[in-house]
Amino acid sequence: MTRSTMVGGAIAIVLVLLALGAVRWLHNHGFDRATAPSPAITASTVPVASEGDQGFLFGRLVTNDGDTYEGRIRWGGDAEAFWGDYFNGYKDKNPWAAYVPSEQMKKSRPIKIFGLEIAHRESQIALDRPFMVRFGDIARIEPDNRYVRVTLKSGTVFLLNRSDASDFDDGIRVWDGNRGIVDFDAGRIRSIEFLHSGWPGTVSDRLHGTVHTRQGDFTGFVQWDRQECVGSDELKGRTATGELRLRFDAIRSIARNSRDSVLATLLDGREMVLSDTRKVGSDNRGIYVDDRRYSRVLVSWDAFERVDFTPGGNSPAYDDFPPGYPLMGTVTTFAGRRLSGRLVYDLDESETTDTLDAPLQGVNYTIPFGMIFSIVFAGPEERGAQRARVTLHSGEELQLECTGDLRDGNAGILIFADGRERPEYVRWTEVAQVEFDRPPSMYPPLSSARSITAADG
Numbered sequence: 001m002t003r004s005t006m007v008g009g010a011i012a013i014v015l016v017l018l019a020l021g022a023v024r025w026l027h028n029h030g031f032d033r034a035t036a037p038s039p040a041i042t043a044s045t046v047p048v049a050s051e052g053d054q055g056f057l058f059g060r061l062v063t064n065d066g067d068t069y070e071g072r073i074r075w076g077g078d079a080e081a082f083w084g085d086y087f088n089g090y091k092d093k094n095p096w097a098a099y100v101p102s103e104q105m106k107k108s109r110p111i112k113i114f115g116l117e118i119a120h121r122e123s124q125i126a127l128d129r130p131f132m133v134r135f136g137d138i139a140r141i142e143p144d145n146r147y148v149r150v151t152l153k154s155g156t157v158f159l160l161n162r163s164d165a166s167d168f169d170d171g172i173r174v175w176d177g178n179r180g181i182v183d184f185d186a187g188r189i190r191s192i193e194f195l196h197s198g199w200p201g202t203v204s205d206r207l208h209g210t211v212h213t214r215q216g217d218f219t220g221f222v223q224w225d226r227q228e229c230v231g232s233d234e235l236k237g238r239t240a241t242g243e244l245r246l247r248f249d250a251i252r253s254i255a256r257n258s259r260d261s262v263l264a265t266l267l268d269g270r271e272m273v274l275s276d277t278r279k280v281g282s283d284n285r286g287i288y289v290d291d292r293r294y295s296r297v298l299v300s301w302d303a304f305e306r307v308d309f310t311p312g313g314n315s316p317a318y319d320d321f322p323p324g325y326p327l328m329g330t331v332t333t334f335a336g337r338r339l340s341g342r343l344v345y346d347l348d349e350s351e352t353t354d355t356l357d358a359p360l361q362g363v364n365y366t367i368p369f370g371m372i373f374s375i376v377f378a379g380p381e382e383r384g385a386q387r388a389r390v391t392l393h394s395g396e397e398l399q400l401e402c403t404g405d406l407r408d409g410n411a412g413i414l415i416f417a418d419g420r421e422r423p424e425y426v427r428w429t430e431v432a433q434v435e436f437d438r439p440p441s442m443y444p445p446l447s448s449a450r451s452i453t454a455a456d457g
Contacts, residue, residue: 055082055206055315057135058197061174062190069176069184072197076170077183079227082206083136083318084290086366089148089166091129092159096347099414100425129348131160132366136321136443137353140193143168143186153323154351196318205231207248208312211289212305215361218297221312223288224248225279226298235264237274244274248309255306286364292444293396295355296366303362322441324351327369329436331413331426339424341417343434345369346410352439356390358404365400367392370442374435375406393438394447 057073057080074081133152142149148160148168160166172184172192207229210219223229231249238244250266257263259282261275274280284301291297327350330340344350352370359365367390376389387399388406400406410428417424438446 054197054317056197057081057083057085057194058318059192059194061172061184061192063184063188064190066190069174069179069182070195071177072175073192074173075167077173078233079170080135080167081229082221083134083316083321084221084296085135085223085229086132086296087135087138087141087150087167089131089150089160089168090164091131092147092161094129094347096344096350096414099423100347100412131158131166132355132357133353134321135194136316136318137324138194140191141168142191143189152351152353153321154325154353156324156351194318205249206312206315207231207233207309209307209309211287211299211307213299213303213363214305215303215363218289218291218299218363220290220292221315222290222307222309224254224284224307226285226288228279235274235279236277237262237280238276239272239274244272246274251309253306253308256304293392293394294365294367295371295444298364298366300362300364316443321353321443324353325370325439327351327354327436329434331415331431332433332435333426333430334432335430337426339415339417339426341415341420341423343436344414344416344423345434346405346428347412347414349405352442356405358388358390358400358402358406360387360398360400364404365398368442369436370439371444371446372436373438374433376433377431 057075058071059073060068060070061073062068075085075087080087131150133150137152137154139151139153142151143162146162148162148166150158150160152158160168169186171186172189174182174184176182207222207224208220209222210217211222221229224233224235227233228235228248231247233248234245235248235251235254236243236245246264246266251264252267253265255263255265257273258275260280261273262280263271263273265271278284282301284304286301287299287304287307289297289299327343327345328341329343330338331343332338342350345354345356349355349369352368354369356367356369356372356375357364371392371394373391373393374389376391378386387401390398390400392398402408408428412428413426413431413434414423415426
């Protein structure tokens with residue numbers, strides 16, 4: 001072996017060791033290959049924060065190694081970004097089931113042949129429940145090997161099952177003021193604490209507009225396909241000349257052109273038909289609208305007609321979401337009993353920030369219980385295929401379909417009267433009306449309530 005060969009080999013070994021050391025340093029500091037910032041999104045090309053960012057998710061993330069990152073947050077890199085967006089998962093257990101005798105947790109369905117009822121079939125009412133709450137209602141999220149522990153501002157704690165899919169599994173992108181933009185896999189996160197950003201102003205880049213449907217118009221902040229929500233997000237499709245990507249901040253309106261295509265009108269007046277992708281056809285998952293009358297609606301593709309984008313004004317900040325309060329009210333049965341106290345609706349919803357989810361002709365309403373004054377049903381002989389009258393504290397009435405949280409498989413209501421430890425239980429088929437007390441505060445803010453009595457039903 002020559003001297004030059006030996007020197008060259010030594011240099012090569014040194015270079016390899018230096019490369020390995022760099023890889024280890026990057027991994028220890030949260031920049032492994034799977035989570036490194038995209039070359040297209042770096043601290044030099046995207047501002048970490050700017051005036052008007054108060055509506056964006058903001059918090060402090062701690063890794064399993066103890067490193068701390070603080071800044072704006074977006075879930076999954078390009079999904080949930082704002083305080084009014086929802087964090088989803090699946091609850092590990094239902095603590096309210098212990099208050100109900102097992103024999104009362106059965107439902108009966110008629111068996112019919114040629115329209116004639118010949119028998120009944122009994123089945124157990126399902127007690128497992130999904131978890132859905134606005135990010136603005138959450139204080140912190142802490143995962144471990146078995147659970148995702150979610151603590152609300154009210155202090156209520158939920159354990160979500162790690163084996164079930166949840167938004168936590170999608171990973172998180174953080175715009176850290178010192179380290180730039182970093183993507184984190186869920187397995188590397190020890191905790192996330194949500195914070196007020198401290199920046200005043202509005203989120204000018206957030207999509208806002210009016211969505212037109214056959215059932216009426218809905219105005220507010222918009223998420224196309226439940227995901228695209230800022231101007232830099234893109235609408236993707238194919239035109240007669242090939243594939244095309246349009247930034248949403250260049251679009252004036254999007255109209256349904258056919259079952260599998262849309263007509264996009266740009267700010268400069270140009271029009272183009274886009275098709276052949278899930279985003280612009282029947283596989284679209286729907287359009288969220290944060291309409292302040294109801295908090296949020298999801299407009300299905302079948303109900304969608306057109307969205308006109310307009311400036312949005314103020315986006316709610318973290319401090320705009322007050323802690324939830326215990327759900328209080330009165331349950332009236334078809335037999336005439338009236339029971340008042342703390343309520344647990346469907347053996348699940350127990351706070352004012354929990355939501356009633358029910359559809360009407362292709363539009364699904366997600367309404368915090370704190371916004372609801374009453375739910376009124378028709379007589380027991382008419383229940384099944386009819387609608388329920390839901391009246392809000394604003395005085396507006398909605399005739400919602402009896403599915404979702406109004407379905408006949410609802411697990412019933414617990415009423416803790418006069419602060420008692422043991423509640424009364426009312427089966428769902430016995431419920432004629434539920435009236436909810438007005439909470440001290442809510443987001444969206446409650447408008448003036450009109451006086452409504454049982455006689456109004």
